[in-house]
Amino acid sequence: MTWLVWRQHRTAFLLLLVVAVLTTAGLAWLARDASDAVAAVEGAKASPGAAAALDTAYRRLDLLGLALSGLPVVIGVFVGAPLFAGDLETGTAKFVGVQSYGRWNWVATKLAMAAGFAAVAALSTGIAMKALLTPLVHHMAVNADFTGAGGFDTTGPVTVALAVLGLLIGATAGLLTGRTLPAMVATFAALIAVKTVWSRTRMLFAPTVTSTTGGGRFGEDDAPHIPAGALEVDTSYLTGGGGLRGWSTCTEATDRAACLRREGVVGWSIEYLPFSHLTAMQWAATGALTGLILLTAVALVLAARRALR
Amino acid sequence: MSAATAATAVQNRERTALEVTGLGRRYGRRWVLRDATFRLPAGRVCGLVGPNGAGKTTMLEIIAGLRGATAGEARVFGELAGGTPARRRVSFLPQEKPLFPRFTVAETLRAGRELNPGWDQDLAEDFVRAGSIDLDARVGRLSGGQRTRVALAVALGKRPDLVLLDEPLADLDPLVRRQTVAALLGEVAERGITVLLSSHLVAELDTLCDYLLLVAGGGLRLAGDVDEIISVHRRLSAPTDRVPTGPGGLPTGLEGHTVVETHRDRHHTTALIRPGGPVGEVWESIAPTLEEVVLAYLEQSDSAPLISPDSHVPGAGREVVK
Numbered sequence: 282m283t284w285l286v287w288r289q290h291r292t293a294f295l296l297l298l299v300v301a302v303l304t305t306a307g308l309a310w311l312a313r314d315a316s317d318a319v320a321a322v323e324g325a326k327a328s329p330g331a332a333a334a335l336d337t338a339y340r341r342l343d344l345l346g347l348a349l350s351g352l353p354v355v356i357g358v359f360v361g362a363p364l365f366a367g368d369l370e371t372g373t374a375k376f377v378g379v380q381s382y383g384r385w386n387w388v389a390t391k392l393a394m395a396a397g398f399a400a401v402a403a404l405s406t407g408i409a410m411k412a413l414l415t416p417l418v419h420h421m422a423v424n425a426d427f428t429g430a431g432g433f434d435t436t437g438p439v440t441v442a443l444a445v446l447g448l449l450i451g452a453t454a455g456l457l458t459g460r461t462l463p464a465m466v467a468t469f470a471a472l473i474a475v476k477t478v479w480s481r482t483r484m485l486f487a488p489t490v491t492s493t494t495g496g497g498r499f500g501e502d503d504a505p506h507i508p509a510g511a512l513e514v515d516t517s518y519l520t521g522g523g524g525l526r527g528w529s530t531c532t533e534a535t536d537r538a539a540c541l542r543r544e545g546v547v548g549w550s551i552e553y554l555p556f557s558h559l560t561a562m563q564w565a566a567t568g569a570l571t572g573l574i575l576l577t578a579v580a581l582v583l584a585a586r587r588a589l590r
Numbered sequence: 591m592s593a594a595t596a597a598t599a600v601q602n603r604e605r606t607a608l609e610v611t612g613l614g615r616r617y618g619r620r621w622v623l624r625d626a627t628f629r630l631p632a633g634r635v636c637g638l639v640g641p642n643g644a645g646k647t648t649m650l651e652i653i654a655g656l657r658g659a660t661a662g663e664a665r666v667f668g669e670l671a672g673g674t675p676a677r678r679r680v681s682f683l684p685q686e687k688p689l690f691p692r693f694t695v696a697e698t699l700r701a702g703r704e705l706n707p708g709w710d711q712d713l714a715e716d717f718v719r720a721g722s723i724d725l726d727a728r729v730g731r732l733s734g735g736q737r738t739r740v741a742l743a744v745a746l747g748k749r750p751d752l753v754l755l756d757e758p759l760a761d762l763d764p765l766v767r768r769q770t771v772a773a774l775l776g777e778v779a780e781r782g783i784t785v786l787l788s789s790h791l792v793a794e795l796d797t798l799c800d801y802l803l804l805v806a807g808g809g810l811r812l813a814g815d816v817d818e819i820i821s822v823h824r825r826l827s828a829p830t831d832r833v834p835t836g837p838g839g840l841p842t843g844l845e846g847h848t849v850v851e852t853h854r855d856r857h858h859t860t861a862l863i864r865p866g867g868p869v870g871e872v873w874e875s876i877a878p879t880l881e882e883v884v885l886a887y888l889e890q891s892d893s894a895p896l897i898s899p900d901s902h903v904p905g906a907g908r909e910v911v912k
Contacts, residue, residue, distance in 0.1 A: 285701050289690065372688030379654045379682040380705035381748065383674070 282382065282390045290391075293360050294398045301402035304349070308409035311341060312416075319416045339424045342417055346431020349410055352440070353447030354472045356399045361451020362464035364391055369459040369588060384589050392452065392581075396445050403444035411436040418556050419510045427559055428512060430476065433483060437563040442570035443479075447472055449577040456584035475573075486565040488558045489514050494548035499541060504549045510556040520545040607632040607752050607784035608653065611903055612662030615648050623648045625662070628803055628813050630786060631900045632667075632751075635778060637799035637816075638788040639884055644805045646788040647685065650754045653786075654682030666752055678708065681745035682754040687737055691730030695740055698729055702744040713777075714747030720773060735766035739773070746777055753778070755787035759794070771798060796880045803901070804887050811887045814898025816880055822896070823850070824869065825878040827860045832872050843870040850893045851886040862886040864896065 287294070315338040321331035365388070368374040378384045414432055417425040426432055434443055450471050455464040492505040499518055507513055517525040518541060526544055534540035554562070608630040615623045623645030630636055640646050651657045653664045655672035669676035689698055695718055703709040718725065721739040723732065729740060738758065745753055758774075759767045775798070778785055786803075789795060795802065795816075802819055804812035812819060826844075833841035840849055841859050848864040862878060869875050878886075887893060 282704060285704050288693065288697060288701070371691065372684065372686045373690055374688075375656060375684050375686075376688045376690070376701075376744075377705065378656050379677075379680070379684075380702070381674070381678045381707055382705050383655075383677065 282386060283394065285377075286387075286390050286394050290360075290364070290395065293363070294394070297356070297360060297398050297402050301405050305405040305409045308345065308406065308413050311338075311345070312409060312412035314338065315342070315413055316416045319420045323420065335420070339417060339421075342413060342425055343431060345410070345413070346429070346435055349406060349435040349440075350430040350476075352403060352406065352435070353443040354469065354476070355447075356402070356444050357447030357451035357468045357472050358465045360395055360399060361448040362455045362468045363461045364395055364448075364452045364455055365585070365588070366455030366458060366461040366464040369456070370461055374589060378589065385585075388585055388589075392449075395448055395452070399444040399448045400441050403441045407436050407440035410440075415556075422510050422512045422556060426512065427556060428484060428487060428554065428562075430480060433559075433563070433566075434476075434479070437560065438567040439563045439570065442567045442574065446475070446570060446574050446577060449574060449581055450475070453577060453581040453584050456581065456588045459588060482569075483566060484514070486562050486569065487514065487554050488561050488565075489552045489554050490558075491550060491552045493519050493550045495519065497542075497547050499538075499546050499548055505551050507551060507553040508555055511553045512556075513551060513553050515552040517550045518544075518546040519548045519550040521547045525550055605632055606630070607634070607667060608786065609665045609668075609903060610649070610653070610662070611664075613649060613652060613659055613664055614661035615645065615652060615657065616660040621660075623652075625809065626805065627662075627903050628810050628897070628901050629903055630784065630801070630803070632784050633782050634801040635775070635785040635799045636787070636801035636803055637795040638786055638803045638805070639790075639792065639795065639888070640788075640805035641888060642790075646805065647756050649805075650682060650756050650786070650788060651684075653752075654680055654754055656682070678706075678748075679751045680754060681748050681750035681752070683741055683745050683756065683758055685756040685758075685760065687741040687758075689729045689737060689741055689744075691728070693729050694726050695723055695729060695732075696725040698740055698744060699725075699747065702747050706748045708749045710747050710749050713749070714743040717743040717746055717773065717777065721769075733766075734761050735763070735770060738762060738766075738770055742770070742774060746783075749781075750783060752784045752786065755785065757788055757790065759789065759791060767794075792881045792884050795884070802880070802884070804884060806888055807892060809895065810897060810901075811893065811895045812883070812897075813901035814896065818898060819883060819896065820877060820880055822864050823878050823883050824863055824865050824875045825860065825882060826863060826869060826873040826875050827858055828873045830854060830857055830859045833859050843872060848894050850883075851890045864894075 318331060318334040318338045322335050365374070377387045414425060414427060414436060418427050433439060451464070451468040454467040454471065458464045458467060492507065494503055494505050504516070516528050518528070518530055520526060522545065526546055530544060531537045531540035606629050610626050610628050613623060613626040614621060626649055638646055648657065652659050653666065653671045655677045658672065664671040666676040666680050690701065693701065699711065699714045702714060703711060715725070718740055721736060723736050723739060729737065732740065759770065762770060800816050802812055802814065802816050803810065833843055836842040836845065841852060841854070841861065844861060844863060846866045848866065850862045850864065852859065852861040862882065
């Protein structure tokens with residue numbers, strides 16, 4: 282069975298591997314570059330050239346993150362969607378279906394092999410991307426947003442979960458439509474929808490830290506400093522009763538300090554996410570994605586029963 | 591159960607290649623196959639005939655384990671169709687003969703080997719080579735006849751006891767058809783394989799099959815040995831003015847016979863009957879061809895069925911008419 286699935290999909294699997302290897306190698310090389318750029322800027326004698334190199338590294342990180350966050354879509358559209366749609370379209374699902382081993386064996390082997398390749402591709406690019414991201418976050422997290430699609434979805438266990446989810450959504454679309462091209466289009470649309478919803482839910486898993494000041498000191502310079510490798514999530518004024526007032530409170534007032542005092546403001550409250558919390562956030566997010574993967578797997582089984590019986 | 595009874599049960603099971611009881615399949619509210627009931631004795635090459643939409647393909651797909659039944663069941667050598675034991679004993683060649691177009695012929699046979707534990711590589715390769723097909727040729731580049739041969743090689747390489755063929759010859763030219771049939775029948779005869787093949791090429795059934803199942807009007811109309819079916823029918827013809835229409839709407843002189851079909855024009859009246867006794871002298875009586883019998887039953891789908899005892903499933907409702 283393994284031979285048949287490999288023979289049938291070897292072009293897609295090999296292409297995926299080649300793309301993953303090249304991307305991983307490229308990212309590893311850029312990661313070393315970025316580390317050097319950070320070291321040069323943080324060194325005793327930072328040259329203007331070093332600052333420019335670091336700027337380039339941040340810009341590259343943005344672009345590469347954006348491109349790499351499309352990996353689940355690529356896997357879903359080009360590996361997942363044709364996985365069964367091709368066989369339903371050409372009738373080869375019947376060829377397999379009438380042999381001694383049942384079709385469920387075949388469905389499971391196909392999914393396991395495709396998921397294996399997708400996971401390996403996602404894992405290797407994810408590790409390389411993390412290597413690129415880490416020094417840049419440590420230097421200046423605000424320029425290397427590790428909670429966005431480019432940093433969060435492309436590293437750690439999340440990238441593997443998203444790749445597998447993309448694959449399963451593609452395979453399900455293939456079983457439902459029974460034709461390759463409509464399945465690819467449907468997969469693309471579904472994954473864009475999933476990514477849009479995911480972008481809005483990602484921060485729910487962030488284990489943030491809140492730092493406050495008090496004593497009536499709420500000048501701009503009195504705000505608590507957050508570590509260099511942390512991302513600011515929310516900044517508010519803190520009132521004596523422990524409540525929060527928006528950062529733009531009293532901006533219209535002529536005497537802002539007096540206005541803020543009237544509002545009961547006594548200090549600052551800053552919510553932030555340290556880079557060290559990324560791993561916990563990613564595992565929590567992976568847990569949620571695993572739930573989504575299981576739901577998709579149920580849909581896939583139902584679609585397979587409908588398409589293959 | 592004693593050892594002797596068990597042995598008899600196994601023997602009986604092996605004598606019947608296929609037993610279909612009340613088999614039906616519904617898609618939504620539409621029944622495409624309803625209440626199919628028959629037995630197919632082992633070792634026969636059986637033609638399955640019926641009008642389009644009679645559910646022949648659906649029935650073959652259920653027996654092959656590709657589809658589930660909505661009602662009833664099919665058993666292959668006593669094993670429930672769709673289960674692993676039945677699946678191992680059946681080969682099915684769908685009408686479209688699906689093969690992987692990018693595979694070479696050798697890879698196609700390898701796929702057969704990977705998917706079937708009882709695979710016979712020599713048989714499959716010999717069957718392909720006998721058709722002068724290069725094992726390294728890509729399947730997508732083969733002609734229709736060559737594709738059919740490769741598909742048959744996969745079906746036979748599985749070493750099945752029952753082969754189901756859905757319109758296997760429909761898209762082949764007459765010469766290739768004859769060669770393919772000869773090759774197939776050669777293997778079938780040598781290995782004692784039972785074959786159930788659906789076909790609308792009624793004229794060719796004669797040369798292909800020794801057994802016939804005819805499904806029409808939602809039920810089984812004819813089932814039995816081809817020679818037997820022909821021998822119990824007579825084709826009659828008489829001048830129309832000598833056989834006026836009788837009280838039952840039938841030409842006079844046909845009372846007491848089972849009339850399958852009649853045709854009447856100004857000069858001649860013809861009829862296909864199952865004689866219930868001697869036929870009047872006014873009628874000229876000849877043995878019909880299988881094609882004539884089949885077409886008559888297809889045209890008159892309400893005619894009385896003829897089910898031979900070895901096709902009859904005991905207790906299945908419809909009794910043997912013979």
